[in-house]
Amino acid sequence: MATVRERKAKNKQSRARIAVLMRLGYKHSWLLLLLVVAVSFAFIFIPVYLIQPFAPQTERALAISYFLKSWSPIVTILIAVGVVGLAVAAWKSSKRWYSKAPIVLPIFLALLFAWFARQNHFEWMFNPLAKSDFAKAAEVDYVKDDEMVLAVTINGDAVAYPVSLMAYHHIAQDVVGGTPITATY
Numbered sequence: 001m002a003t004v005r006e007r008k009a010k011n012k013q014s015r016a017r018i019a020v021l022m023r024l025g026y027k028h029s030w031l032l033l034l035l036v037v038a039v040s041f042a043f044i045f046i047p048v049y050l051i052q053p054f055a056p057q058t059e060r061a062l063a064i065s066y067f068l069k070s071w072s073p074i075v076t077i078l079i080a081v082g083v084v085g086l087a088v089a090a091w092k093s094s095k096r097w098y099s100k101a102p103i104v105l106p107i108f109l110a111l112l113f114a115w116f117a118r119q120n121h122f123e124w125m126f127n128p129l130a131k132s133d134f135a136k137a138a139e140v141d142y143v144k145d146d147e148m149v150l151a152v153t154i155n156g157d158a159v160a161y162p163v164s165l166m167a168y169h170h171i172a173q174d175v176v177g178g179t180p181i182t183a184t185y
Helices: 004-022 026-050 059-093 097-116 121-125 163-169
Strands: 149-154 157-162 171-176 179-184
Touching (some): 059 097, 149 163, 149 171
Antiparallel strands (some): 171 179
């Protein structure tokens, strides 16, 4: 358990850090605000850029995307809190009302990125089919004989999903041989 002296020392250190933040000045506060908002944007945009529909994806790109996507909810909240602190510093160091007004924009962006980090934007990119209809291969003219398919056989019931149609949606739900399945690509 911390002694009274240790707690006072920690409080003094915290006040000293806040005082340094408040003395940053208007230009430095803005540079820090923009840098921190850019980091928040990077945590959101890089996975979206690396995981593109219809583009090749490398193992490294998937690893980077997964890392950033899994840490983005925590990082963007911390950044949003930091942006509010920096905005307060910029607000206090600005002298005129028209130099205070733009401070709202980084706060808005940081909160927007914090919200977006909690959304599953990959689901937006790879939208599952809401109501899919299936037909026999002999009844359709858009599946060629040499086309690549995902094939499933359960209890003597066989189905095939053309890769060309699965490439965008990446998921199909069906019942094969009396068993509900989810086919993914």
